[in-house]
Amino acid sequence: MNRLSVQATVREGAVQENCTLGSWTEVGPWNMLENVTLGDYSYTGPWCIVQNAEIARFANIAAAVRIGPTRHPMDRPTLHHFTYRRVLYGFAETDDDAFFDWRREQVARIGNDTWIGHGAIIMPGVTVGDGAVIGAGAVVTRDIAPYTVAAGVPARPLHPRFPAAIAAALLRIAWWAWDHQTLRARLEDFSLPVEEFIARHDHPGDAP
Numbered sequence: 001m002n003r004l005s006v007q008a009t010v011r012e013g014a015v016q017e018n019c020t021l022g023s024w025t026e027v028g029p030w031n032m033l034e035n036v037t038l039g040d041y042s043y044t045g046p047w048c049i050v051q052n053a054e055i056a057r058f059a060n061i062a063a064a065v066r067i068g069p070t071r072h073p074m075d076r077p078t079l080h081h082f083t084y085r086r087v088l089y090g091f092a093e094t095d096d097d098a099f100f101d102w103r104r105e106q107v108a109r110i111g112n113d114t115w116i117g118h119g120a121i122i123m124p125g126v127t128v129g130d131g132a133v134i135g136a137g138a139v140v141t142r143d144i145a146p147y148t149v150a151a152g153v154p155a156r157p158l159h160p161r162f163p164a165a166i167a168a169a170l171l172r173i174a175w176w177a178w179d180h181q182t183l184r185a186r187l188e189d190f191s192l193p194v195e196e197f198i199a200r201h202d203h204p205g206d207a208p
């Protein structure tokens with residue numbers, strides 16, 4: 001299929017549990033998604049694992065990205081998951097629900113118009129700001145500010161994606177909130193130099 005639709009496209013072998021998939025979204029082949037909101041137009045490449053995450057609109061998530069790798073309890077006598085996956089081992093009739101609730105609360109947030117590079121890992125509870133870029137192979141352990149290019153293990157800012165005034169204008173415009181017809185009508189504007197895009201759209205009274 002070479003055209004997406006208002007209904008999410010879920011590729012071969014992808015499994016999802018408790019997910020909300022927006023319009024024009026694409027879940028790549030062999031993904032595993034659990035407790036995920038995937039905003040409109042966002043997509044994942046092949047072999048991604050995403051847990052306990054809120055992904056905004058127009059996020060570009062490359063192959064083999066992991067978002068929200070969950071923690072084992074390091075303060076218990078054992079790290080092994082039998083202490084919370086009790087049913088699996090026939091140790092109890094119920095699992096340790098409080099532990100699973102705690103894990104679900106560590107929500108990773110991926111902003112609008114982000115690009116997460118190949119094989120990057122975004123740790124639980126971390127926020128990647130709007131317009132930010134995460135380099136291939138990064139391990140993101142702290143929040144990344146909007147319109148920042150970050151990479152490495154642990155990820156550190158490399159440089160701003162745009163000068164501060166341009167980033168601020170793009171955040172004001174928040175073009176990612178435009179509806180499908182508006183995006184279609186303004187498609188050519190996205191190929192303009194960013195300064196011209198801002199001159200055209202960053203002014204009071206601009207129709208959303």
Ligand SMILES: CC(C)(COP(=O)(O)OP(=O)(O)OC[C@H]1O[C@@H](n2cnc3c(N)ncnc32)[C@H](O)[C@@H]1OP(=O)(O)O)[C@@H](O)C(=O)NCCC(=O)NCCS
Nearest residue numbers: 062063116117118133134135136137138149150151152158
């Ligand atoms: C992060 C990235 C966007 C940076 O691009 P850039 O802004 O053009 O940066 P540069 O290539 O000029 O590199 C700047 C510095 O960061 C380092 N760097 C670049 N990418 C890096 C990465 N992924 N991890 C660690 N360091 C990285 C470079 O070695 C360079 O260091 P130096 O100044 O000491 O020589 C790019 O390198 C990247 O990782 N892209 C992701 C590609 C990808 O995963 N595509 C998947 C298909 S969508």
